[in-house]
Amino acid sequence: MSTGGLITIGAAALLPGAETPPLTTPRDAAREAAERELSKAAYHRNDPGLIQRAFDRFWEWLGDFLDSASGATPGGGFGLLAVLVLIVLAVAALWWRLGSPRRTAAGPGLLFDDGLRSAADHRATADAHAAAGRWTEAVQERMRAVVRSLEERTLLDPRPGRTADEAATEAAVSLPDHGADLRAAARAFDDVTYGGRAGDPDTYDRLRTLDITLERAKPLLTGPTA
Structure with missing residues (x-):
């Protein structure tokens, strides 16, 4: 009896210890500990910089x-x-x-930006620009030649500060048959001068033709109501 009792008591004393699981760390705590360890600077000394990572992401996306x-x-x-x-x-x-993008002007600017020159001077300068392929400057000078020629013929009063649109509107009074062409020429001048558009041979040819035509045009001296 005593021997059996000792065996039973010993087995009961050993059994709880045998069934106790080994000591383990919870999963979330282990993950957090690993993240803290890997976030240390010693593990990231050779990592690419922010710019390099951005380029890598861009090339991957591309x-x-x-x-x-x-x-x-x-x-x-x-x-x-x-x-x-x-x-x-x-x-x-x-x-x-x-042409290259440019700042658009708030409104039409002045037609003449230098001293007084004759229509012949503007024509010669325009032809020189055209021969060199500088079409923007050629268009500008040819429009100035048109307006200066009208001033020299007293069809326009010489007035400092006049814009291309104003010149076209005023000239159309005595040259009503050419009003549309004058307004188109003024728009072309504003486009290449203030609107960022590049001049081209076709625009220059139209202005040159208008200049020659207006030289031979007979004005309506008494106004449009005659």
């Missing part, structure tokens, strides 16, 4: 975008390359046609 675009474009990569080339050519053509 690569994914091009892969997706090439898959959706007929012809795959070659088709996408052709589309990109066409876009570049279109942008270059617009840049050449419209």
Whole structure:
């Protein structure tokens, strides 16, 4: 009895210890401890900087975008390359046609920005600019020649500070048949001078033709109600 009792008591004393699980750290606490350890500066000495990471992300995005675009474009990569080339050519053509962006003036500026010069002087300067391919300057000088010629013929009163639009409106009174062409010439002058548009040979040819035509035009001296 005593021996059996000792065995029973010993087994009961050993059993709870045998069933107790080993000591473990909770999962969340272990994760937080790992994150704190890995956040130390010693583990990040060779990491790329912020700018480098931004560039890496950009190139990854660009690569994914091009892969997706090439898959959706007929012809795959070659088709996408052709589309990109066409876009570049279109942008270059617009840049050449419209000129570089400039600040748009709040309103039309003055027609003459220097001392008094004759119409012949403005024509010679305009032709020199045209021969050198400086079409913006050629358009400006040809419009000045038109207005100065009208002043020399007393069809316009010489007035400092006159704008191209004002000159066209005033000249149309005595030259009503050419009013539309005069207003178009004034718009062209304002576009290349204050609107950021580049001059071109066609615009210059139209102004040159208008200048020659107005020299031979017979004015309506008594006004539009005659």
